[in-house]
Amino acid sequence: MRERDLIIVGGGPAGLSAAKIALESGLSVTLIERAHDLGGQLVKQTHKFFGSKSEYAKTRGIDIAKILIADLEAYSSKLEIYQDTTVLAMYPDHVLTAIQGRNYMKWKAKAIIIATGASEKFLAFENNDIPGIYGAGAIQTLMNQYGIMPGSEVVMVGSGNIGLIVSYQLIQAGVKVKAVLEASDHIGGYLVHASKLVRLGVPIKTNTTVKRAYGTTKIERIDTVRLDPQWQEVEGSEESIDCDALCISVGLSPLHQLLSMSGCEMIYINELGGLVPKKNEQYETTMPRVFACGDVTGIEEASSAMVEGKLAGLMASYSLGYEHPQFETLKAETLHQLQNLRQGPCGIKIRQGLEKAGEAL
Amino acid sequence: MIRRIGYADKELVKTKFPSEEILVRPKAIIECYQEIPCNPCETSCPFQAITIGEDINHTPVIDYSLCTGCGMCVYSCPGLAIMVAQIKDKRAYFKIPYELLPIPQIGETWHAINRKGEILCDCRIEQVMQSKKTDRTVVITASVPQEYLYDFVTVRKRP
Numbered sequence: 191m192r193e194r195d196l197i198i199v200g201g202g203p204a205g206l207s208a209a210k211i212a213l214e215s216g217l218s219v220t221l222i223e224r225a226h227d228l229g230g231q232l233v234k235q236t237h238k239f240f241g242s243k244s245e246y247a248k249t250r251g252i253d254i255a256k257i258l259i260a261d262l263e264a265y266s267s268k269l270e271i272y273q274d275t276t277v278l279a280m281y282p283d284h285v286l287t288a289i290q291g292r293n294y295m296k297w298k299a300k301a302i303i304i305a306t307g308a309s310e311k312f313l314a315f316e317n318n319d320i321p322g323i324y325g326a327g328a329i330q331t332l333m334n335q336y337g338i339m340p341g342s343e344v345v346m347v348g349s350g351n352i353g354l355i356v357s358y359q360l361i362q363a364g365v366k367v368k369a370v371l372e373a374s375d376h377i378g379g380y381l382v383h384a385s386k387l388v389r390l391g392v393p394i395k396t397n398t399t400v401k402r403a404y405g406t407t408k409i410e411r412i413d414t415v416r417l418d419p420q421w422q423e424v425e426g427s428e429e430s431i432d433c434d435a436l437c438i439s440v441g442l443s444p445l446h447q448l449l450s451m452s453g454c455e456m457i458y459i460n461e462l463g464g465l466v467p468k469k470n471e472q473y474e475t476t477m478p479r480v481f482a483c484g485d486v487t488g489i490e491e492a493s494s495a496m497v498e499g500k501l502a503g504l505m506a507s508y509s510l511g512y513e514h515p516q517f518e519t520l521k522a523e524t525l526h527q528l529q530n531l532r533q534g535p536c537g538i539k540i541r542q543g544l545e546k547a548g549e550a551l
Numbered sequence: 552m553i554r555r556i557g558y559a560d561k562e563l564v565k566t567k568f569p570s571e572e573i574l575v576r577p578k579a580i581i582e583c584y585q586e587i588p589c590n591p592c593e594t595s596c597p598f599q600a601i602t603i604g605e606d607i608n609h610t611p612v613i614d615y616s617l618c619t620g621c622g623m624c625v626y627s628c629p630g631l632a633i634m635v636a637q638i639k640d641k642r643a644y645f646k647i648p649y650e651l652l653p654i655p656q657i658g659e660t661w662h663a664i665n666r667k668g669e670i671l672c673d674c675r676i677e678q679v680m681q682s683k684k685t686d687r688t689v690v691i692t693a694s695v696p697q698e699y700l701y702d703f704v705t706v707r708k709r710p
Contacts (some may be wrong), residue, residue: 242594248629381554382608388556389705454636530588534606
């Protein structure tokens with residue numbers, strides 16, 4: 191069993207940002223990533239980011255991933271990175287087990303940061319298992335990471351930022367987006383993303399969802415149905431749309447399993463996307479020196495995940511007696527950044543969620 | 552309304568335009584109708600013409616006496632919500648961000664498109680600008696008859 195100061199589970203925006211700060215503080219760090227590439231969802235985000243300069247606004251996500259990875263290069267003597275490696279379990283005595291191919295590994299860490307991110311929610315409807323029905327993440331992986339067209343005519347379900355951005359990226363790839371369906375009475379994501387689609391001729395149908403899919407070996411057509419303000423189906427409102435792919439983008443839920451299984455106190459908070467760990471102001475869960483940051487603590491944008499990662503890195507280092515040379519400045523700066531990202535009307539859900547979790551903004 | 556249909560109607564669009572006298576010189580038109588945490592327009596403007604302020608959720612305010620219409624905000628806005636407009640010889644000239652293939656070429660005639668995605672008329676591609684700074688966003692200058700000043704938003708290749 192190997193012993194390390196800090197193990198970070200998840201090499202996305204939160205985990206990478208946490209690693210940098212912990213390395214700057216002088217810790218030995220092991221970073222474990224399930225996927226082949228570091229960067230998490232950033233590696234598929236071909237669009238320019240929102241936020242402010244400190245969160246790399248106007249830089250494309252794919253390039254932010256490169257920056258965050260390059261930031262770690264200077265610390266190669268203190269950093270080990272395991273890619274294609276899935277953490278299987280976390281135990282209360284800070285033991286982590288993982289598998290890489292057929293290789294089983296075991297670590298004991300003085301501190302742990304869980305930055306596992308989130309997984310996509312799915313939707314129940316008739317024939318939702320026909321080939322050609324994808325989650326938005328899968329479409330982005332195929333298209334933006336591997337250069338494979340997911341179809342030629344796609345219908346998008348969900349008008350949150352992911353649904354809108356992936357629709358735009360589909361059009362950039364030469365795919366026709368036949369419609370964006372939204373069950374509620376208004377567009378969920380940023381209006382600027384919606385406007386980009388409408389001017390390209392994509393209809394956004396609010397109060398509408400997918401009722402059933404048709405096709406035998408692959409999807410050929412869907413029926414949509416209108417919903418009334420109580421989200422009940424409106425009789426006789428079904429319409430058909432031909433398509434060879436359907437993309438489901440109806441939200442994310444935190445990947446909480448490692449935290450849940452090890453005995454951290456968890457709370458179900460709808461506004462944060464599901465089960466999240468209870469944590470204190472130091473980003474520490476109810477298990478001492480187990481920290482959590484990014485989407486696993488509540489669904490937000492990647493910008494917030496990066497800032498939370500920095501905070502968790504600062505706090506984890508501090509808990510082991512390694513105070514970052516700019517601890518106080520960085521702490522104040524990152525807290526201010528988080529507040530700035532969350533304080534507008536778009537941050538209302540996250541603010542309500544954090545309040546329910548007993549955390550002040 | 553805009554949260555249901557996803558685009559601004561003409562009334563709303565007009566609130567983002569300065570007077571036509573001011574538009575004899577090129578000016579940035581910022582169509583940011585929603586408070587979102589974002590401020591690259593402010594930080595990219597070399598003339599401090601755009602103000603968002605300490606709270607990055609505020610929508611931008613532009614000072615037309617400082618804006619030179621340089622277009623740096625056009626490719627800096629991650630929402631592709633900024634264009635530069637100018638009126639010259641009864642035509643409206645626009646610098647717009649463009650991120651699709653094929654890239655228009657100078658001198659070509661493309662369709663002019665409104666915010667609803669409908670074809671307005673033909674438009675002339677006047678200029679095509681792309682550099683390391685624009686980071687794979689192309690800035691197209693296109694012109695349409697002046698009557699479409701408040702309608703034009705993008706270009707589409709003619710079939």
